[in-house]
Amino acid sequence: QVHLVESGGGSVQAGGSLRLSCAASGGTVSRLGMGWFRQAPGKEREFVAAIAWSGRKKYNVDAVKGRFTISRDTAKNTVDLQMDSLEPEDTAVYYCAADVLGPGSEKPSLYDYWGQGTQVTVSE
Numbered sequence: 087q088v089h090l091v092e093s094g095g096g097s098v099q100a101g102g103s104l105r106l107s108c109a110a111s112g113g114t115v116s117r118l119g120m121g122w123f124r125q126a127p128g129k130e131r132e133f134v135a136a137i138a139w140s141g142r143k144k145y146n147v148d149a150v151k152g153r154f155t156i157s158r159d160t161a162k163n164t165v166d167l168q169m170d171s172l173e174p175e176d177t178a179v180y181y182c183a184a185d186v187l188g189p190g191s192e193k194p195s196l197y198d199y200w201g202q203g204t205q206v207t208v209s210e
Contacts, residue, residue: 088113088199090182095204098172102208106167108182108201115158119188120165121197122156124178124206131194134180137165138190146192172208179203 094106110118121136135156136144143156155168165182183197191197 088118088184088186090184090199090201092180092182092201092204094166095180095206097207097209099209100173102172103168103170104172104206106169106180106182106204106206108165108167110163110165110184113184113186113199114160115163115165116160117187118184119190119197120158120185121183121190121192121194122165122167123181123183123194124176125181125203126178129178131181132178133192133194135167136190136192139187140189142190144190144192169206172206174208174210177206177208179205 089111091109119138122134123131125131133146153171157166181203182201184199185197
């Protein structure tokens with residue numbers, strides 16, 4: 087059983103940066119496909135970025151436009167999401183998800199484990 091805990095959310099003004107971290111227990115991030123998703127009020131959950139167990143990365147290019155970077159820290163057993171040039175449209179609850187030996191998919195249904203989420207609020 088993999089347990090995921092997100093941290094690093096908060097409130098920031100437009101143009102600012104935040105770094106989200108997803109700490110995994112019960113599994114090693116180097117053997118997990120991990121993704122970041124977000125959900126804004128009244129909207130469906132949206133894929134943001136993912137990293138396969140192999141290390142291959144994938145982004146929702148339309149949503150993040152080169153502003154976000156996903157990375158993996160095997161020493162800390164975390165997967166981080168660096169978010170720069172934040173926009174009010176990035177306001178959402180951000181969720182971390184994992185799938186053992188997963189390909190880092192953009193499809194939420196392919197992930198077996200989810201964190202509780204962390205709120206990101208970007209003001210004008």
